[in-house]
Amino acid sequence: MSDARRVLTQAAALVALSVLVGAAVHFPLVGRFARGEFRETFFQASDYPGVRLITLEEAEDIWRTQTAVFIDARRGGLYSEGHVPRSLSLPADESARTLPSLVMALARVGTVVVYCEGGDCQSSLALAKRLHEAGCRDVRVFTGGWEEWRAAGLPEEKSGAPE
């Protein structure tokens, strides 16, 4: 084998090995990607400057004192099955269409708390970032989401708009 060819073969082998090792090591992530995750955003709080992540306690406190508007970023169907009382439904994937009109109203409200299903759901962060970019100055993400809210036995509301 010529010298140049050997060097190229080695380089190609390194690339192929990287693909294999990367796919093997990050197998769970690759699986999640294959199932449709990460198409909207990669979860990383540090990539959302100006957006604060809050815990269940903080969310509950804000909700009880009614000092913020809660926004449910999940799909409409899930929202009707049960949501945080007095929350608005703004599915993250539809927000591009509905956002402009809402932001005007939300910007005046002050604090906005966004949540989605929980676990490491991405839509609340994606929506929070969009809200922040659109002009909402105080956007918080309740990362525990609906799952945590429900598990804590906090009040819930079913279907329809709250007001």
Add this chain to the structure above:
Amino acid sequence: MLRNKGVRLAFRLVLGGLFVYAGAVKVLEPLAFAQNVRNYQLVGQSLSFVAAIILPWLEILAGLALILGVWTRGAALVVTGLLVFFIVLTAVTMARGLDVDCGCFGSLSRKSGWSVVLEDLGMLALGLALLIAPKKR
């Protein structure tokens, strides 16, 4: 100078070490790195993800090969290729006026800019030296 075994070894260890380190910090936080790639606004979400899965390992494996002295020139080719890509990417990013974290060394990264280009050029010199170095006897 490049015939000097000690110099070659030093080049290999420095360059290989830097690449292994750069790859390792990215492997630890694949999604953060994926977001980093995405921030360059060059490729979409899916390609950013794929790059975040493969690229760190390419850095690690090429770096390891350099350190161990296995497939040295193939690894040097990979490393120089990556560095040329990084330099072009950084230049394009600056030209577009994007404020992007370079993503070079995970959380130790800083804003993409001239210092990154200089650093990459330094590493590129080492990589090229190893790539074109006369064959071991």
